[in-house]
């Protein structure tokens with residue numbers, strides 16, 4: 015992997031596109047053009063990337079190696095045709111849109127467009143993301159290597175062999191940070207209910223989630239073993255886990271939640 019990432023065109027600089035751009039800029043990017051109609055969304059990148067409001071304003075001489083599609087999946091049919099002109103030049107389209115299928119993107123970009131579907135997550139902003147990616151037929155080895163380098167620049171990467179596998183990935187790791195942040199929220203609330211001051215509850219919840227994540231990242235042990243290491247026989251944690259791990263509690267709820275999100279990703283195929 016080269017030290018500096020190649021020229022990129024980012025379409026949509028919202029929460030996820032912005033998170034990835036932060037990571038790429040930190041890593042070193044030769045040139046980035048960002049198409050973002052709402053100036054406030056991209057304001058944090060002024061001076062570090064060229065920000066333009068629409069496809070017509072992209073500098074005529076700009077030849078991006080990759081075009082990152084980071085708009086909402088519902089906006090793709092109306093927005094993508096304006097970028098089809100980059101396909102014949104060999105640009106790789108990397109879509110992070112939930113659900114939106116390769117077939118529907120090629121309907122807008124041209125049937126020969128080289129497309130990778132990737133599903134990152136917001137820890138990419140601190141280069142600790144996880145992305146699973148799928149390379150559509152026709153993507154060359156060099157293009158796949160380019161996508162891999164871009165995605166690795168903001169965290170860990172895995173490739174899947176079947177396009178549909180991106181949909182459960184979207185449910186698990188794409189949305190996963192939201193479930194972890196929800197854990198911090200409900201832990202804080204429960205601490206306050208037990209009489210702790212609000213500022214202490216907030217600090218405890220954040221530090222516990224962040225510290226546990228750091229331990230999990232650093233440890234070769236399974237999550238279950240790290241859990242068991244906290245759980246003294248006949249102790250306090252065991253009492254809490256008896257509630258959380260009842261058959262209709264966390265395990266069943268998580269299965270139901272992930273199935274619901276996977277179904278929604280499939281609905282967004284287009």
Ligand SMILES: NC(=O)C1=CN([C@@H]2O[C@H](COP(=O)(O)OP(=O)(O)OC[C@H]3O[C@@H](n4cnc5c(N)ncnc54)[C@H](O)[C@@H]3O)[C@@H](O)[C@H]2O)C=CC1
Pocket residue numbers: 025026027028029030031032049050051052055084085086087089093110111112133134135136188189
């Ligand atoms: N937020 C997340 O954690 C993740 C989001 N994604 C995917 O990333 C995509 C973006 O999601 P978010 O960043 O959350 O949404 P967002 O709403 O924060 O960002 C979308 C951005 O696109 C801009 N935009 C709209 N139309 C445009 C156009 N025609 N040209 C250029 N920019 C345009 C909007 O102004 C906005 O800033 C979605 O497809 C989503 O499925 C994927 C993984 C995780």
Ligand SMILES: O=C(O)[C@@H]1CCC=N1
Pocket residue numbers: 112184188189
């Ligand atoms: O909620 C969503 O649809 C997007 C995809 C994964 C995370 N955010």
